[in-house]
Every structure is written in C-alpha cells, then in structure tokens.
Amino acid sequence: MNLTLKIWRQKNANDKGKMVDYKISDVSPDMSFLEMLDVLNTELIEKGDEPVAFDHDCREGICGMCSLYINGEAHGPDRGVTTCQLHMRKFKDGDTIYIEPFRSTAFPVVKDLVVDRSSFDRIQHAGGFISVNTSGNTQDANAIPINKHDADTSFDAATCIGCGACVASCKNSSAMLFVSAKVSQFALLPQGKVEATDRVMNMVKQMDEEGFGNCTNTGACEVECPKGISLENIARMNREYLKAGIK
Amino acid sequence: MSGIIKSSIARKVAMALSAFFLMIFLLQHFAINILSVFSPDTFNEVSHFMGTNPLVQFALQPVLVFAIVFHFVMGFILEIKNKKSRTVKYVKNNGAANSSWMSRNMIWSGATILAFFVLHFIDFFFPELNTKYILGDLSGMHNGEFKYYNELLHKFESPIRVGAYVISFVLLAMHLLHGFNSAFQSVGATVGRKEVMKKIGRAYAILIPLGFIFIALFHHFNGH
Numbered sequence: 001m002n003l004t005l006k007i008w009r010q011k012n013a014n015d016k017g018k019m020v021d022y023k024i025s026d027v028s029p030d031m032s033f034l035e036m037l038d039v040l041n042t043e044l045i046e047k048g049d050e051p052v053a054f055d056h057d058c059r060e061g062i063c064g065m066c067s068l069y070i071n072g073e074a075h076g077p078d079r080g081v082t083t084c085q086l087h088m089r090k091f092k093d094g095d096t097i098y099i100e101p102f103r104s105t106a107f108p109v110v111k112d113l114v115v116d117r118s119s120f121d122r123i124q125h126a127g128g129f130i131s132v133n134t135s136g137n138t139q140d141a142n143a144i145p146i147n148k149h150d151a152d153t154s155f156d157a158a159t160c161i162g163c164g165a166c167v168a169s170c171k172n173s174s175a176m177l178f179v180s181a182k183v184s185q186f187a188l189l190p191q192g193k194v195e196a197t198d199r200v201m202n203m204v205k206q207m208d209e210e211g212f213g214n215c216t217n218t219g220a221c222e223v224e225c226p227k228g229i230s231l232e233n234i235a236r237m238n239r240e241y242l243k244a245g246i247k
Numbered sequence: 248m249s250g251i252i253k254s255s256i257a258r259k260v261a262m263a264l265s266a267f268f269l270m271i272f273l274l275q276h277f278a279i280n281i282l283s284v285f286s287p288d289t290f291n292e293v294s295h296f297m298g299t300n301p302l303v304q305f306a307l308q309p310v311l312v313f314a315i316v317f318h319f320v321m322g323f324i325l326e327i328k329n330k331k332s333r334t335v336k337y338v339k340n341n342g343a344a345n346s347s348w349m350s351r352n353m354i355w356s357g358a359t360i361l362a363f364f365v366l367h368f369i370d371f372f373f374p375e376l377n378t379k380y381i382l383g384d385l386s387g388m389h390n391g392e393f394k395y396y397n398e399l400l401h402k403f404e405s406p407i408r409v410g411a412y413v414i415s416f417v418l419l420a421m422h423l424l425h426g427f428n429s430a431f432q433s434v435g436a437t438v439g440r441k442e443v444m445k446k447i448g449r450a451y452a453i454l455i456p457l458g459f460i461f462i463a464l465f466h467h468f469n470g471h
Contacts, residue, residue, distance in 0.1 A: 098339035100339070103337055171329070204255065208255050212255075213332030213333070214255045216350065218346040218347070219345070223344070232438055232441060237256070245257070
C-alpha cells in the first residue's frame, strides 16, 4: 500500500504546531497502525529528520497510551480497538490519512502526537479507589455474596483503560464516560458503597476543575470507546451524584 | 452547596428539569390546540379557562416563562463553556461516524425554536397580556363571540407564516429526537431501560410536532 500521511507536528507544548505531509510506500495491510508509524519513523531517522513522537506501551490494547485521532475518529475507523489493534487493511491503497493528537484543553499536547492525560490521574486520585484496612484480618472479597448482574456490570465498567478516546470524540470534550465508569465500578459493589457519596462528589469536582466540557449525551464516547463502556454508566453516575447531593 | 450548583452534572440536571416542564407544557398545548380541529367551541372555552384561571396565569405561566428563559440561557452558557474545553479544533473530524446530527446541533435547533418563541410571543402572548392586564379586558370576547378560534384561523392564513411554523416544528422534532432521551439520561432515569426510553422519546419527538404541523395545515387549507 502507498499512503499519504498528514501528521500533526508540534515541537513542544508552546509551539503552534501544523500538519505535515509524508509519503510512505510498501505498507503491509497486516501491519498495525503503530507499526506503520514505526516504519515511517525509521525512514525519517535514516534521512536525518526528527521522528514523529507518539505514545505507546503494551501494543495489545490494554495500556490506552496511543492517543491518536485518525481520519476524524479516536483510534481510527475500526470499532472496539485501540490504535495498536487497528490494522492497515482498514485503509485502501492511495488513501490520505489524517493523524492528530487527542484534542482537549485538559489534554495539552506535549509533543507531536503525545498528550498529557494526567488530568485523568488527578480525577482517579480524588476518589477512584476504596479504602481497605490491610491489617491482616481483612475479609476476603470473594466471600461477600454479590448479585451476578451487579458483579458483571461493575466488571464491564472496570474494563475502562482510561485512554481518553471518550474525551477526544466528544464534541464538548467531556470526560463523563471515563469518570462514570470509575464511579460505577465501585458504586455497584458492597466494598465501594461505603465511600460512594464522597467518591462521586470529589471525582466530579476534580473533573470540572480540570476543564473538561459538559456532557450533552451525544453518545459519541460510547461508540468510540475501545472497551465498549456503556452510556448507562453516565446515567448511573448522574443518579449517584443526585443521591449524594441530597444527603 | 454553591459547588454543587456550579457542577457540570447539576447543570445537566437543571437543563433536564426545565426540559421536562417544557415537554409537559408542549403536550398540554397540543391537547388544547387539537381541539380547534374537532370543536371550535370547546377550544374557545378551554382557551378562555387557561387564559383567565388564576392558578394557570399567576403560578404556572411565570414558571413556564422562567423555564423557557432558563433553558435557553443555560443552553448557551453550556455551549460557550464546552467550546472552551477544546480551543484547538481537529483538522479532520468525522462527527457523523459516532453521533447523530441532532445531538451535535442542539444549539442550532434550539436557536430556531427560540426565534419561533419570539414570533409566538409577539403573536399571542404579549397581545393577551396587554388586553387582560393593561386594558383590563378579561372577557375573551371580540364582536360578541370568543376571539380565540378566530385569532387562530387568522394566524394561519399567511402561507409564509405557516411555512415558518412548519419549519420551526420540524426543528423542534429534531431537538426532541435527541433532547427527550437526553433529559432522562441526565437525571439517571435510563439505567436498565435505555431502549424503551429511546422508543418513547422517538414517538414523542415525532408525533407531537407532527400534530402541531397538522393543526396549522388543517386550518390553513380549511379555515376559509
């Protein structure tokens, strides 16, 4: 496959940045998108040019580092995948592919396609955990009976990898799907109910302080989420927040 | 408490609550207007009751005006806030791949409905306030008979006005196609019943505006 790549290049956080065109030849349809970028970078290095900076870690769809907006969609045109799971067979020979970093005021660009998503970490620190006394006589979590539906729904929410595709896809740059997944994962389990009120209030407060936009329920986040996190989590978080506000 | 009021979720809920009130109002407005098709006399009587009942006039009507103003003002405030959340736009963005046109353009369908409200207030609401509370005429009569039905017919004479009316209600249907379900989602009422709520929302969003359009066209073509 021969492709034209239009890639966002930005030297640092203060640089204005611009799209730069690159031609790449002999791309195998079986390559992952990141492998294709590896090939491009090898060519750039051999020519003495600056390689394109992009984030990656596990390359098996779990780390959520690959914050790429490809042809107008987070992680590209495929569904339920991260960029490392996107294969070049999803494109056609001769295609022009736009590659941009995730855009959000709360995700500032560090360099080229790398963004700073530490705002998600700060939201997690605000309440995305349970406090357990590890004195040695802690009750085994598996010994607590939990309704199967709640356990499954909680696990589904827990599969969120915090990649930020929800924020990138949302026209309002809202982080509600991410935060609601973290709130739901604990709200549905007995271990999480103890701190449920503080958790939802603190996480939403931190989310707002980070500068994310307001959710208008477009559903784009759910469609683009590589882990299929359901919009129902947002409804559950809204309910949890209302309950907490009334208390 | 002030922190809660400023929070994104509290604002969503406030938008949803004002939307619920407006959707109930729309339903009762339709229920009254459709009477004009079947029984002009009943339409006149119900209109006169709504126009002179103290509970409607001094309790529900101010709440309605507040809900309308609040819904629009908060809608614009949230739109501005959301724009600030992404100051650098994407060079290529394929919004149609993951969301409906209606959901992405609520501000534009809302702005059209706002323009319609202004026209509607100039047509009916302000003249009614003037007649009743400035001129002091609470009779609802004109030339010896109730004026409401005749006023309705008069407003639907002009094809331009009827055209604007139809366009406004098409935009309202589009606004509701997203807004109905969105309001229930905002208050957390869709947990476990997402698909049912979508169906109810679609039915409401299409049938009620279609009903208003039918009434306008009915009187335009049969009124004279």
